[in-house]
Amino acid sequence: MPHEDGMTTPMRALAAALALAGPRLANADVRVDADACAKGDAPACLRAGEAYVMGRGVPADPARAAKLFLLACDAGHAKGCFNAGNATYKGDGVEKDAARATAPRRIRRGP
Numbered sequence: 001m002p003h004e005d006g007m008t009t010p011m012r013a014l015a016a017a018l019a020l021a022g023p024r025l026a027n028a029d030v031r032v033d034a035d036a037c038a039k040g041d042a043p044a045c046l047r048a049g050e051a052y053v054m055g056r057g058v059p060a061d062p063a064r065a066a067k068l069f070l071l072a073c074d075a076g077h078a079k080g081c082f083n084a085g086n087a088t089y090k091g092d093g094v095e096k097d098a099a100r101a102t103a104p105r106r107i108r109r110g111p
Contacts, residue, residue: 033048
């Protein structure tokens with residue numbers, strides 16, 4: 001039978017369990033993505049980088065995020081290149097360099 005908020009008792013229990021486990025689950029997801037990234041999985045590099053930018057499941061770490069975005073970019077992931085360029089342009093976790101940030105596919109390698 002639903003409560004005044006429309007949730008049943010099992011739904012409330014599930015919501016409470018997910019709220020408690022959420023950070024641990026997110027941290028595990030980041031570890032899985034980081035392992036896959038190390039094996040060359042560009043989308044996993046992107047997801048792990050986004051987690052480090054947002055502090056989702058791990059402490060926010062712009063430098064680590066930028067490295068992961070660069071790995072995704074080097075593997076040919078367009079959004080990885082965009083995020084790496086954006087970080088380089090703003091100086092988020094890497095040295096600020098507007099010229100290098102806007103040079104397509106030369107983000108990692110330099111001029």
